[in-house]
Amino acid sequence: DAGVIQSPRHEVTEMGQEVTLRCKPISGHNSLFWYRQTMMRGLELLIYFNNNVPIDDSGMPEDRFSAKMPNASFSTLKIQPSEPRDSAVYFCASTQETGYGYTFGSGTRLTVV
Amino acid sequence: QKEVEQDPGPLSVPEGAIVSLNCTYSNSAFQYFMWYRQYSRKGPELLMYTYSSGNKEDGRFTAQVDKSSKYISLFIRDSQPSDSATYLCAMIYNNAGNMLTFGGGTRLMVKP
Numbered sequence: 001d002a003g004v005i006q007s008p009r010h011e012v013t014e015m016g017q018e019v020t021l022r023c024k025p026i027s028g029h030n031s032l033f034w035y036r037q038t039m040m041r042g043l044e045l046l047i048y049f050n051n052n053v054p055i056d057d058s059g060m061p062e063d064r065f066s067a068k069m070p071n072a073s074f075s076t077l078k079i080q081p082s083e084p085r086d087s088a089v090y091f092c093a094s095t096q097e098t099g100y101g102y103t104f105g106s107g108t109r110l111t112v113v
Numbered sequence: 114q115k116e117v118e119q120d121p122g123p124l125s126v127p128e129g130a131i132v133s134l135n136c137t138y139s140n141s142a143f144q145y146f147m148w149y150r151q152y153s154r155k156g157p158e159l160l161m162y163t164y165s166s167g168n169k170e171d172g173r174f175t176a177q178v179d180k181s182s183k184y185i186s187l188f189i190r191d192s193q194p195s196d197s198a199t200y201l202c203a204m205i206y207n208n209a210g211n212m213l214t215f216g217g218g219t220r221l222m223v224k225p
Contacts, residue, residue, distance in 0.1 A: 004156075033212075042215065042216075042217040042218060043157075043201070043215045043218075045212065045213075048212060056212065091156050091157075093156075101147050101149075101159040101162055101203075101213075102157075102159070102213060103159070104156030104157050104158065105156050106155060106156050107154075107155075107156050109154075
């Protein structure tokens with residue numbers, strides 16, 4: 001099992017550019033989560049999918065953020081336009097519907113300059 | 114007030130010491146409790162998982178839940194430099210919804 005796979009590992013972009021983060025959950029996991037982690041705010045849940053359907057997106061900071069899950073094996077988080085305050089580590093996590101903990105990916109470190 | 118409170122540390126201990134990491138929470142509806150370990154520049158990894166009150170032991174790690182006090186702990190015996198990481202507690206209301214609530218994490222440093 002390759003675990004949760006995120007790409008890219010690092011992303012540096014200029015303010016105003018579009019950024020797309022990608023995630024491949026563990027096969028058989030029905031729930032997928034996008035988190036953002038910063039020193040000041042810790043881990044923040046952005047959006048949660050169950051069976052590819054967005055269930056709770058109340059954590060998405062603003063309309064500049066959008067997420068999709070077109071199928072069970074792929075999800076994207078897009079920021080457009082990006083701003084310096086979006087700089088953070090973005091984690092994707094997945095779990096089976098039974099809710100036994102989450103498996104996290106290695107994260108994407110985003111820097112917006 | 115946050116739902117889950119955790120001292121951010123850092124907590125610095127000598128190798129071999131017993132470490133106690135703690136979280137308090139405000140919502141008595143939480144049923145499942147977890148501890149995650151996060152090494153620098155890595156994603157959190159599940160360390161311990163417990164249900165309701167009581168103790169659970171796994172090697173050098175013991176997770177303790179006291180629901181009456183809304184308090185959970187993680188004990189590490191014979192701490193090693195490789196235990197140096199950030200430890201996050203997490204909890205969930207029940208299996209429905211699967212949305213974990215995380216503490217802010219405690220940074221632990223074990224010095225050789």
